[in-house]
Amino acid sequence: MTMKDILRRISERRAQLGISENALSIKAGLSRDGIRNWRRRTERGEEAAGATITALAGVAGALGVTETWLIHGIGNSPEKTVISVAGRVGAGAHVPLYDVSEDGGLFQVAEPPQLQRMRCARPIAAVEVEGDSMMPMYQPGDILFFIRATHEGVPDEDIGRPCIVEDAEGNAWVKQVKRGDEPGLFHLISLNPTSETRHNQRIKWAARVRLALPAEMVERL
Structure with a gap:
């Protein structure tokens, strides 16, 4: 897994749902800027602090996808609109x-x-x-x-x-x-x-x- 790939899947699924990055962070139990901070650190080549398995599981639940798909890109790709x-x-x-x-x-x-x-x-x-x-x-x-x-x-x-x-x-x-x-x-x-x-x-x-x-x-x- 790479954080860049995870963030790409998050962005794609957010677009399907029509939900903002801040709203998704809150729904997933993170701080309002949680996912945005992951993205910014990843773009700078730094470790995305706080992107734990537990945090990613919360994001997966908020997006309506499995943890396996979000983290590894396999399993149930979200086909439903x-x-x-x-x-x-x-x-x-x-x-x-x-x-x-x-x-x-x-x-x-x-x-x-x-x-x-x-x-x-x-x-x-x-x-x-x-x-x-x-x-x-x-x-x-x-x-x-x-x-x-x-x-x-x-x-x-x-x-x-x-x-x-x-x-x-x-x-x-x-x-x-x-x-x-x-x-x-x-x-x-x-x-x-x-x-x-x-x-x-x-x-x-x-x-x-x-x-x-x-x-x-x-x-x-």
């Missing part, structure tokens, strides 16, 4: 989305087979449904998968569809999106008539739901 669940969306709960590049989200799930034909340059993300505003279409606990086509705004083709929405305050919702009464405003409509519809809202972005699965049909990692 991993999708980060960026947060929860719902009706009345004001829940902020996570920055998956920094903290990896709430948890990760394996990419469902139904989405494999939809791979593109933009990553697939997911959220967990909270509340009953979209019943009976979506149930609490369902996992909704989406692709952000734009960094800001709403693509024309997503208007009128159920979407994941981040509002101007950074809160996340699952609502049907329709144009508001003025340019730049949108109606966020609940399919459940007993739940709140939010009229003339300013939003950061919206992306239509590409796939919805009950929690028991999703492989949680």
